[in-house]
Structure formats: structure tokens, C-alpha cells
Amino acid sequence: MKILSIFIPAFILFGGVSDKVKQKANKAITRYFETDSFTKKIILLDDISELQSDEKENKVVMHIFDNDSKSLGYAVLSKGKGRFDYFDFIVIYNNNLDVKKVKVLEYTSSRGAEICSHNWLKQFVDNKQFHDYGKNIDALSGATMSAESIVNEINLINKIMLTLKFTDSLK
Amino acid sequence: MKKIIGLFSLLIIALGLFAQENDTPKNMAEDLMSRESKLTIGGYGSIDFNQPLNSNIRQNGTLDVHRMVLMFGYKFNDRTQFVTEIELEHVKEVFVEQAFLDYKINDFIHFRGGLMLIPMGIINQNHEPTTFNGVERPLIDGAIAPTTWREIGAGFTGNIKEASLKYQLYVVNGFNGYNGAGILRGKDGLRKGRQKGAESFMSSPNITARVDYYGISGLTLGVSGYFGNTQSTMYNGINKNDEVANAVADSTVVGISMVGLDALYNIGGLHLRGQYYFTGLSNTDQYNKKTGKDLGKTMTGFYVEAGYNVFNSFQNIKTELIPFVRYQSVNTHASVTKGMTANDSYKLNEIAFGLGWKMSKGAMLKADMQLLKSKSDDDYKKTLNMGIAIWF
Numbered sequence: 001m002k003i004l005s006i007f008i009p010a011f012i013l014f015g016g017v018s019d020k021v022k023q024k025a026n027k028a029i030t031r032y033f034e035t036d037s038f039t040k041k042i043i044l045l046d047d048i049s050e051l052q053s054d055e056k057e058n059k060v061v062m063h064i065f066d067n068d069s070k071s072l073g074y075a076v077l078s079k080g081k082g083r084f085d086y087f088d089f090i091v092i093y094n095n096n097l098d099v100k101k102v103k104v105l106e107y108t109s110s111r112g113a114e115i116c117s118h119n120w121l122k123q124f125v126d127n128k129q130f131h132d133y134g135k136n137i138d139a140l141s142g143a144t145m146s147a148e149s150i151v152n153e154i155n156l157i158n159k160i161m162l163t164l165k166f167t168d169s170l171k
Numbered sequence: 172m173k174k175i176i177g178l179f180s181l182l183i184i185a186l187g188l189f190a191q192e193n194d195t196p197k198n199m200a201e202d203l204m205s206r207e208s209k210l211t212i213g214g215y216g217s218i219d220f221n222q223p224l225n226s227n228i229r230q231n232g233t234l235d236v237h238r239m240v241l242m243f244g245y246k247f248n249d250r251t252q253f254v255t256e257i258e259l260e261h262v263k264e265v266f267v268e269q270a271f272l273d274y275k276i277n278d279f280i281h282f283r284g285g286l287m288l289i290p291m292g293i294i295n296q297n298h299e300p301t302t303f304n305g306v307e308r309p310l311i312d313g314a315i316a317p318t319t320w321r322e323i324g325a326g327f328t329g330n331i332k333e334a335s336l337k338y339q340l341y342v343v344n345g346f347n348g349y350n351g352a353g354i355l356r357g358k359d360g361l362r363k364g365r366q367k368g369a370e371s372f373m374s375s376p377n378i379t380a381r382v383d384y385y386g387i388s389g390l391t392l393g394v395s396g397y398f399g400n401t402q403s404t405m406y407n408g409i410n411k412n413d414e415v416a417n418a419v420a421d422s423t424v425v426g427i428s429m430v431g432l433d434a435l436y437n438i439g440g441l442h443l444r445g446q447y448y449f450t451g452l453s454n455t456d457q458y459n460k461k462t463g464k465d466l467g468k469t470m471t472g473f474y475v476e477a478g479y480n481v482f483n484s485f486q487n488i489k490t491e492l493i494p495f496v497r498y499q500s501v502n503t504h505a506s507v508t509k510g511m512t513a514n515d516s517y518k519l520n521e522i523a524f525g526l527g528w529k530m531s532k533g534a535m536l537k538a539d540m541q542l543l544k545s546k547s548d549d550d551y552k553k554t555l556n557m558g559i560a561i562w563f
Contacts, residue, residue, distance in 0.1 A: 141435035
């Protein structure tokens with residue numbers, strides 16, 4: 001498997017992401033875009049004044065290209081918080097900024113692990129609405145905190161992606 | 172009271188010690204914020220009002236700070252975490268509800284040891300009061316699986332994302348069935364035997380396991396089991412080869428085989444849940460003869476519940492208003508040994524209905540009516556319950 005990762009130092013800015021999470025992120029990107037040969041460009045959020053500093057925390061936005069430098073889409077790594085623990089997840093977009101995949105990469109605690117359900121996470125795919133946990137996103141008993149956290153984070157990530165689009169930063 | 176002050180002093184000192192690691196002076200709140208990746212603080216509580224209603228007899232209501240629980244989680248590193256919950260019940264009783272160390276061996280297996288919740292049923296694991304309808308926990312979670320049921324033990328737990336499965340498998344200490352006198356009885360089954368990790372004793376370990384499947388959106392299905400024997404002080408100090416002494420000690424022990432099935436389903440504003448327990452008890456004839464108790468041979472119970480958030484369709488309303496109805500049936504004398512007559516007052520049916528208003532996910536006002544009737548009663552006993560529930 002050949003995965004090229006460029007602008008690697010930008011990852012350092014995202015403290016707390018283990019090599020294992022990065023590997024799992026690469027695997028998710030590989031699987032969705034059906035290519036094991038791609039490049040990633042990190043889009044730095046530091047200069048985006050339209051976003052609050054706390055909105056940028058724990059977010060890594062990546063532009064994904066194939067070997068011919070053709071844009072495939074975007075991937076955003078982020079963290080959520082459950083009852084006892086943080087968890088890592090990835091949101092994958094196509095070039096039209098439609099959410100195509102949400103995957104929990106690392107979930108340590110046993111409590112709230114229901115959010116890892118592929119079928120539950122499908123609710124976010126191609127869903128342009130503002131997500132409201134318990135209303136247009138089904139509640140998950142036993143995983144309230146984790147589920148609410150990932151819903152809020154995905155709303156925030158959608159906002160970040162739109163902001164990047166309108167500030168012409170998605171290049 | 173001294174115990175409570177002592178406990179909180181220790182916690183404050185502990186937090187102070189963490190603060191000393193950093194050179195930059197910070198107040199406690201800032202320090203906790205900066206350490207949020209390692210230290211988690213949470214809690215839950217319920218303040219209840221219960222008013223029995225009877226048309227002919229005056230009965231006083233009760234007002235109680237039923238539970239206040241503080242939760243602390245500390246993450247030593249990416250793999251190692253300690254979680255504890257310290258509970259004040261009825262203001263004046265102090266318990267440690269959980270205190271366990273969790274070590275992640277790999278993505279699929281964690282080792283867990285300490286004082287742990289027995290993974291039976293819905294409520295024993297998720298008992299924060301904003302997560303269930305009604306002021307009081309369901310009846311069967313008191314009489315059959317005696318929540319909050321926790322004991323000291325060790326074992327393995329994990330999450331297999333690819334299969335949408337969670338599992339738990341522990342060896343744990345069992346119920347105190349005999350400590351000079353019989354403990355367990357027909358009325359509330361095993362409840363009085365919980366040792367709760369408080370200077371508990373063990374004559375034989377028990378096994379408990381649970382598997383949850385969450386592969387269908389909004390649905391969690393659980394199957395759980397608990398197997399072993401109750402504990403008896405009578406074994407302590409007797410010669411292993413003394414057949415008579417061992418036989419007498421054996422008569423103070425009850426074998427337990429408990430299985431449970433439960434399901435939770437949420438779709439839109441609709442919340443459904445149900446649970447079934449079956450408990451088979453062996454050696455109860457000898458136990459009852461030896462101790463004078465009236466323990467049943469099998470105990471069963473189930474409930475089904477439906478609730479609906481009527482604000483679900485109103486996008487501008489952020490609160491939830493949930494009317495609910497629950498039917499449950501419990502029988503701690505589902506069957507009894509030969510020569511014993513089942514006590515009809517232990518067969519209970521209950522209908523509960525009410526309303527919950529969630530101002531946020533962690534704050535809720537509750538009001539409900541419980542209608543409870545045993546097989547030996549002519550009429551339903553009515554109780555009005557109201558409560559304040561919090562979780563953070």
C-alpha cells in the first residue's frame with residue numbers, strides 16, 4: 001500500500017492524535033475513495049478569522065488528491081467526548097462538500113460505544129440539515145453524552161467546511 | 172458526617188496535588204479545565220417526593236435527596252484509566268458505587284478490576300435519573316436484579332466495532348447469603364445480600380457476562396447472565412475433609428442462575444424499552460430449612476415501556492416533554508420448592524404513567540403515578556411521585 005502524506009509537520013499541530021489514529025484515518029480514506037495511492041494537503045485553520053479559536057480545536061482538515069493531483073474530496077479528523085473519555089472520528093466529504101462517510105476511528109471506553117454503529121452514523125451521510133440530537137438524529141440510549149458530542153462536532157465541522165468554501169480556502 | 176467531610180477533604184487534597192505539577196499558578200477551575208483530557212468530573216442526583224394516595228386513610232408523603240453521586244475519572248495514559256463514583260444516599264449514607272481500573276490491552280480487549288457494576292439489565296448500568304422515565308427505578312430492577320448491584324471483581328470488556336458488539340466478562344464476589352443468619356428472603360430475593368465491596372467476604376467466586384448488539388440504528392439489544400453461589404461465613408475455618416461440617420455449610424448456600432434480555436429502541440421522538448429477567452435458585456429447600464427464610468425457587472420479571480417526546484416535531488423547542496407509560500410484572504415466588512406455598516403478595520403488577528420535562532439532556536423534572544397491585548390485593552395502591560433529576 002502506498003500512501004503519500006505531505007505537509008506532515010501540520011499534523012504536529014493536532015496534539016493527541018496517535019499514529020494508530022492516523023493509520024486508521026488513512027485506511028478510512030483509502031476505503032472510501034477506493035485508492036491506496038493518494039496525497040493529503042492539510043488546510044490550516046489558523047488564518048481563518050471567521051472561525052473562533054475554540055471552533056478550530058482538535059480539527060485537522062485535509063484535502064485529498066489522487067496521483068494525478070485531481071481533487072477527490074476532503075477529510076476532517078476530529079475528537080468528541082464521552083462519559084469518561086475522548087474518542088477520534090473522521091468525516092469524509094466529496095468535492096461538493098456532501099458528507100459521504102462518518103467513521104469512529106478510536107473509541108476507548110465501553111460506555112457509549114453504540115455511536116460506532118455504522119447504521120447510526122449513516123444518518124449524517126448526504127444530510128444537509130443542521131443536526132439536532134434526539135430530533136432529526138435518533139437518540140441512542142446508553143450513549144447520550146458520546147452521541148450528543150459527535151452530533152455537535154459534526155455540525156461544527158460542517159460549519160468549518162462551509163466557512164472554508166466561502167473564504168475560498170478549500171484549495 | 173465526619174466521614175463525608177473526610178472524603179471530600181481527601182478529594183480536594185488530591186486535586187491540589189495535581190495542581191502542584193504545573194509551575195504556572197492557576198485556580199482549581201482553570202487547573203481542571205487544562206487537565207480535561209486526564210481528569211473527568213461528573214455526577215448525578217435525584218430529589219424525590221413520594222405521596223401515597225388512599226381515599227380513606229391519611230398518609231404522609233416523603234421528601235428525600237434520594238441520591239447524589241459524584242463521578243471522577245482519571246486517565247493515566249492512553250491505555251489506563253481509573254473511574255470512581257461516590258454516592259450519598261438519603262443524605263446520610265455514604266457508598267462507593269464504582270471504583271475500578273481499566274487497562275486497554277488492544278482495540279478489542281480491556282482488563283478491568285475493582286468495584287464494578289454487575290452488567291445485568293438496563294438500569295444497573297445506566298442508572299443516571301435523566302436517562303429513564305419515572306421518578307423511581309423499575310420495580311424489577313430492585314427485586315430481581317438488585318440495582319445498584321456492584322461487587323469487587325476482575326475480568327475483560329471490549330468493543331468490537333466491526334461486529335457492532337460490546338461485551339463484558341467478569342469474575343466477581345457474590346451475594347452474602349449467610350453470615351450467622353440467613354440474609355436472603357422471598358420478599359425481595361437477593362437484594363439484602365449485596366455486599367457492595369464493603370468489607371465483603373467470599374467463599375466462592377461468581378461469573379457474570381453481557382453482550383450488547385448495536386448494529387441497527389437506534390436499537391441496542393442486550394443479553395446478560397450471572398452464575399454462581401451465594402457466600403457463607405460458615406465455610407470459614409472448617410476442615411476441608413470434615414464432611415458433616417461442609418454439608419452443614421452447604422445448606423447455607425444458594426445457587427444462582429440469572430439471565431436477562433433487554434432492548435432499547437429510539438426512532439424520532441419515540442422511545443421504547445423492555446426487559447426480562449429469569450432467576451433460578453437451587454438448594455433453596457435446604458437454605459430455607461436452615462435459616463427459616465422463604466426464598467423462592469425461581470424469580471421472574473419483565474417490563475415494557477413507551478415514551479414519546481411531543482416536542483420532537485418542533486425544531487424551535489429545544490426542551491423535551493415526554494409522556495410515558497410502563498407496565499411491569501414481578502414475581503419473586505414464581506415457583507417454590509415442594510411443601511411450600513407461593514406467597515401471593517410477592518406477585519406484583521404495576522402500571523406507571525407520567526410526564527418528564529427535560530430542560531436539557533442533564534436536567535429533568537418528573538411526575539408520575541404508580542399503580543401497584545399484588546395478587547393478594549383487591550385494589551391498586553396508588554402513589555404520586557415527583558422528582559428533580561440531574562446528570563452532568
